[in-house]
Amino acid sequence: MSNMRHFSALMLLQRTVHNLRAWIVLLVLVVFKNISNPKLLVLGLLIFLLLAVAQAYYHWLSYRFVLNEKHLLMHYGFIFKHQIDIPYERIQAVHREVWFLFKPFKVAKLTIETAGSRGGKDDVVLEAVPEFIYRELEKKRNHGTELPAAKTSVQTTLYQVSVNDLFVFTFTDLNLVSVLLAMLGIYSEAGSLAFQKWVETRLNEIVAGGILMIALLILLILFILFIVVLTRNFLRYFRFFVWRTDDHLIIERGLFTRRRVSIPIQRIQALQLRQSLLRRLLGLQTVEVILAAGQGDNKKEDVNDNTFYLLPIIRDKEVWQMLQKLLPEWQPTALVPNSKKSHWFLFARFRLLALLILGAAAIYFFNLVWGIIVIGLLALFVAISFWTADIQTAALDKNSLHTVTVAGISRIETLCPFNKIQSVKLKTTYYLERHQWGHFEHFVKAGRIRRRIKLRYLDLAECTRLKQRVLAGRTTLKND
Numbered sequence: 001m002s003n004m005r006h007f008s009a010l011m012l013l014q015r016t017v018h019n020l021r022a023w024i025v026l027l028v029l030v031v032f033k034n035i036s037n038p039k040l041l042v043l044g045l046l047i048f049l050l051l052a053v054a055q056a057y058y059h060w061l062s063y064r065f066v067l068n069e070k071h072l073l074m075h076y077g078f079i080f081k082h083q084i085d086i087p088y089e090r091i092q093a094v095h096r097e098v099w100f101l102f103k104p105f106k107v108a109k110l111t112i113e114t115a116g117s118r119g120g121k122d123d124v125v126l127e128a129v130p131e132f133i134y135r136e137l138e139k140k141r142n143h144g145t146e147l148p149a150a151k152t153s154v155q156t157t158l159y160q161v162s163v164n165d166l167f168v169f170t171f172t173d174l175n176l177v178s179v180l181l182a183m184l185g186i187y188s189e190a191g192s193l194a195f196q197k198w199v200e201t202r203l204n205e206i207v208a209g210g211i212l213m214i215a216l217l218i219l220l221i222l223f224i225l226f227i228v229v230l231t232r233n234f235l236r237y238f239r240f241f242v243w244r245t246d247d248h249l250i251i252e253r254g255l256f257t258r259r260r261v262s263i264p265i266q267r268i269q270a271l272q273l274r275q276s277l278l279r280r281l282l283g284l285q286t287v288e289v290i291l292a293a294g295q296g297d298n299k300k301e302d303v304n305d306n307t308f309y310l311l312p313i314i315r316d317k318e319v320w321q322m323l324q325k326l327l328p329e330w331q332p333t334a335l336v337p338n339s340k341k342s343h344w345f346l347f348a349r350f351r352l353l354a355l356l357i358l359g360a361a362a363i364y365f366f367n368l369v370w371g372i373i374v375i376g377l378l379a380l381f382v383a384i385s386f387w388t389a390d391i392q393t394a395a396l397d398k399n400s401l402h403t404v405t406v407a408g409i410s411r412i413e414t415l416c417p418f419n420k421i422q423s424v425k426l427k428t429t430y431y432l433e434r435h436q437w438g439h440f441e442h443f444v445k446a447g448r449i450r451r452r453i454k455l456r457y458l459d460l461a462e463c464t465r466l467k468q469r470v471l472a473g474r475t476t477l478k479n480d
Helices: 010-022 024-033 038-062 131-141 150-155 163-171 175-190 193-208 211-237 277-282 316-326 344-365 368-391 430-434 460-479
Strands: 064-067 071-076 082-087 091-099 107-114 124-130 241-244 248-253 257-264 268-276 284-291 307-315 393-396 400-407 410-417 421-427 437-446 449-459
Touching (some): 010 024, 010 038, 010 124, 064 131, 071 124, 091 131, 107 131, 124 131, 163 211, 163 307, 241 316, 248 307, 268 277, 284 316, 307 316, 344 368, 344 449, 368 400, 393 460, 400 449, 437 460, 449 460
Antiparallel strands (some): 064 071, 107 124, 248 257, 268 284, 284 307, 393 400, 400 410, 421 437, 437 449
């Protein structure tokens, strides 16, 4: 026990900042409530700071760890003492993060993922340890094999995101809308009455100024949203590198905090290539991997327990060449459609009916303007139905099922090996069966749940063929 060591003292700073970020809503409320009383404002902020420092010091004091010959041991707690004992062979991956203030001191945060991790809940976190601990831990986990230096790994990078790519990624990012809604929510919940009245007064003045002032306001809001999302993307994806080891994909990224994530190849369940309408016009795609459980608790990131950006932005003509380099065992190739297209009326029939009924009702019960708005929205849904019927398809190759579906205004192309498909299902109705149509669904493991990928209104014989081929492929790969 004498060899047990505390985390680096730099953890006190990191933990204090973490605590203040966790209490940000309370801090904002304190600022708004006491903005007219500087003494109470300073006192309230000082109390929050002292609490954050005290909690950080308690955390630092109570946690200790040591690397033995066969185990990682960690102790924590004073009254209720806990001991975690992790054999090195049970460690599946070690994720490394380097905060920008830690970098000069060669200190990193390590998240240790074990075979029994449940979506990150049982991961062990060494919050601030010297860099040599990371290399020593990986060496022991790999039975004495030294890790390659970080610079050497980056030199063999297969994919990286440039600054220009980040601008394009932000410009085509649909999250601009979600950021706007979040800002409106914060304004409505946390804004003081005086501030809201001031904003409403300015808005009334702008509206009174005419169309030009309204257009300038819209442009200003779009510019602010772009800057907010661009800043977020720089923080997450700056110097985004991907490279391949024997059985892992390694991703390193981040501006202020450098994060290195190791994805075991066997945990990848499927690839998804996403294209919004704008990215489709520009010939760009985003590639995600669907993962089985255990990637870690990444709710604070763009990563969660079932999806992960592998290629945030890439051109259509380059995507399959890059995937062949990253996952050669999958032999990924571009989709060659070989299924009969579904009839557009099957997708659009209920939406066309809603267009007629709701459009007429809006005009009758409200006015022409509301009727035009409702009809316009429903017409958009009808257009998406036409697009879905035209773009939905499926293809089979030697080892995998390849599908294209539509979600909202995004095209989603999914590549899933037969042996990763959990189950398949055929669905139909009396009407559809009479006309020889049906739905084909297959499920893949995403985190600790199953994700459904559904093809609608396919020829029933095609559904049966897909099911038989997937089941036969699963059996063949399992026997191999």
